[in-house]
Amino acid sequence: MKTGSTSFDEKAMRLMVERHYEDVLAYCRRHAPVSAAEDLTQETFLRFVRRAEAYDERGKPLALLLTIARNACIDAARSAGRAPSFVELDKGLEPSQSDSYAVELESALASLPPDEREALELRFDQGLGVAEAASVMGMSRFAMNRLLKRALAHARSALAPEPKGRLK
Known part of the structure; x- marks a missing residue:
């Protein structure tokens, strides 16, 4: 990652994945079929890694990762020939009072x-x-x-x- 003059390093990337994986996965679960959520989460981080040299830390890294996740979900929906939609979770569970x-x-x-x-x-x-x-x-x-x-x-x-x- 670039922070001023510091270049991308693997340790920083690993920390970013550990810190934000669950948030990105939750986003993908809400915007894609549950069966595709983990693949789309991995795709999000792969897209980030491919362009990590150009990354300049401004704002929250999560905002950038969610932008990438949003685009990955949209791309997956397009390739599947449907519009992206929200997916309801845990439909089978009966809520308690x-x-x-x-x-x-x-x-x-x-x-x-x-x-x-x-x-x-x-x-x-x-x-x-x-x-x-x-x-x-x-x-x-x-x-x-x-x-x-x-x-x-x-x-x-x-x-x-x-x-x-x-x-x-």
């Missing part, structure tokens, strides 16, 4: 358009800043802020309790 809020939240997130859901995932699940999330999704910070605001409004309305006494 204590998990009711988590189930409601998952349902609310599932109802969002894919770009809004991905923006929330990058910002709040992966912990990226607005600028980094915008970079991953290939948009300006201004556009990301608007997308996040819209996504949060949609999520809030999906989680809002139904008013009592009103018929549908």
Whole structure:
């Protein structure tokens, strides 16, 4: 990796893989079929290694890795002849009563358009800043802020309790 005048070194790469492998895998599991997630995660790190000499550490390395993972998932979807989509996890598990809020939240997130859901995932699940999330999704910070605001409004309305006494 380049940090100023320091050139790429294998130890730094190994540390980056150890630190971010699970995050990249989780992203790939949400954006590709589970059966392809591990392969796409490995592809992400291979793409990074191939271009590591040009890497210049600015911002969080995770933002760059998620950008590469996003492109790998899109490429895999294109080669499979379908549009990329979110994949639901653990459909067969019955939620317990204590998990009711988590189930409601998952349902609310599932109802969002894919770009809004991905923006929330990058910002709040992966912990990226607005600028980094915008970079991953290939948009300006201004556009990301608007997308996040819209996504949060949609999520809030999906989680809002139904008013009592009103018929549908």
